[in-house]
Amino acid sequence: MTIRVVIADDHRVVRDGLCYLLGQEPDIEVAGEAGDGRQTVDVVTAIRPDVLLLDLYMPGLDGHAVIAALHDTPHRPAVVVLTSATDDEHLVRAMHAGATSFLLKTAPAEHVIAAIRDAAAGTASLSPELLTRLTQALRRPPPPDPLQPLSPREREVLQLIARGQSNRQIARSLEIGEQTVKTHVRSILTKLGLQDRVHAAIFALRHQTGSYQGD
Template identity: 45%
Template sequence: MIVDDHPVVRDGLRGMFDGVPDITVVAAAADGREALALARSARPGVVLMDLRMPVLDGVGTIERLAADHPEIRVIILTTYDDDADVSRALAAGVSGYLLKDAPREELHAAVRTAAAGGRVLAPKITTRLAARLMPAPGGPPAAAPSPRELEVLRLLACGAANKEVARALLISETTVKTHLKHIFAKLGVDSRTAAVAVALERRLI
């Protein structure tokens, strides 16, 4: 299923899959709400989804799909590649993140990979994530979060706010903020969402 608020993009993507024997476009939607409705009837195996759309954006749609149709794999296909967007999508559980300048062969391969349970990222995003997750050559190894910081990360991944983390771990909110500061430094990020995304990528949580 193709989900994009621009008709020309939907038509163009549909055309890119015409004649591909093992891939069939079963539906196309203009926004997240329409995509959720079509998912119930069309039952796609893979969704190619724009990130920024009216009514219900890509991440909001992914979260709803994950709850209602966990078997559906989602690949974000967007023009935006900043860290915040990538981190939000990864934290939401996408199977892929590609840019709209990807050649058709790359899109075909990505759909097949997602359908088989794999994950795919645009090459420039893979390079950036690798730089974030790996220490510079000759530099000190990246410090790993402590067991307590991992507990905080797990709660963040569940959507807990600072107050809820403090209550669950029987610590003060000030201590939670200190843990977050250390987590951000160790993972090389500057937001809660990015911290969760990197922790998931590194299989820390």
Template identity: 40%
Template sequence: MIKILIADDHAIVRNGLNNVLKDEPDMQVIGEACDGEETVRQALKLKPDVLLLDILMPQGGGLTALANIIDKLPTAKVLILTISDREDDLFKALRYGAHGYLLKEAGINEVVDAVRRIAAGEVILSSQMVANLVSEFRQKSHNGEELNLSSREMEVLRYVGEGCTNSEISAKLFISESTVRTYLRRLLEKLHLRNRSEAVAYATRHHVSFNHNP
């Protein structure tokens, strides 16, 4: 019997999932939660086999709840069920320890199948999210968008991604601000970015930091 905890801030969603899953002979809904903090409490108390978790919830949100749960229950299996098709949310969910990511437009049979497969140790991703990632990868390849940066340009990109100003980067790298601007201009050209804001977004999306390799 797969024990399931449903976490979503909309009662109609929780009730709908409960009604569907309770009819499955190998599944049992053991609890519900309506916000991030309650999700953590319920997960630690009930220790479900699979946690169905929405991202967009009050009191901390689903991703914060996910990180807290995995920190205390490293073997927990979590299936994200959300309306968010943002790649950043997908990457964060997987990095925080989720075993699956489905959009709420998924069919009931797809959700039920995902619960079983995640309980068995598989990793499940929404077909639409996979299609989006493949499309983006092909577009980047077509455009020749590669990280062809010098070591110094990479350092500047990492500091930009962490929110540092030109002055702060100058002090950290012991170079002048004009030199920082030169490196920034070069990396923007190489990555086909228009401005600093796009460089910050790029660094965030591709996890370019001093803690993550690009």
């Protein structure tokens, strides 16, 4: 049986290298490639590969978002993450989201090939080092929510501050009085130890949104 693989990485040279590597294996076929997250979802949906070889650092949708987007699709492929992301957060998120395997780009070629074969057979694989790190990370208590001091209404106000809305606009959006908004803003600044609305907006964006990072 031939294992059909889609390679998703935003670097052309990496995709070319992986195509060459996998092309040497008689039981593996590179069925498609993608250079960004949205294209990955489209290619996988159209081609229905057995395995998706996926980088996490991708423009458009990152690898985590790709895994989430494919979660409920018919003929969902096994996902082998191949990335330069070395921190435990990426490892835990990817495995929790349903990745079958997680490999660093420093892994030997034979480990990548073995992970693809294992994934196609329905077997998860992690190196002993990554398995130890995953186990330790899962035992740690989750980090505290930086927005925990805020009430639900204050969180709504903070979100609208981050969108650049004025007190008057926030009052309209939430159908409350402008004086009430001012009270909420003062409370937010006090609870979070922030100087002004600008710092509140920066705080909100930092803790509520992510950004793409290249390899």
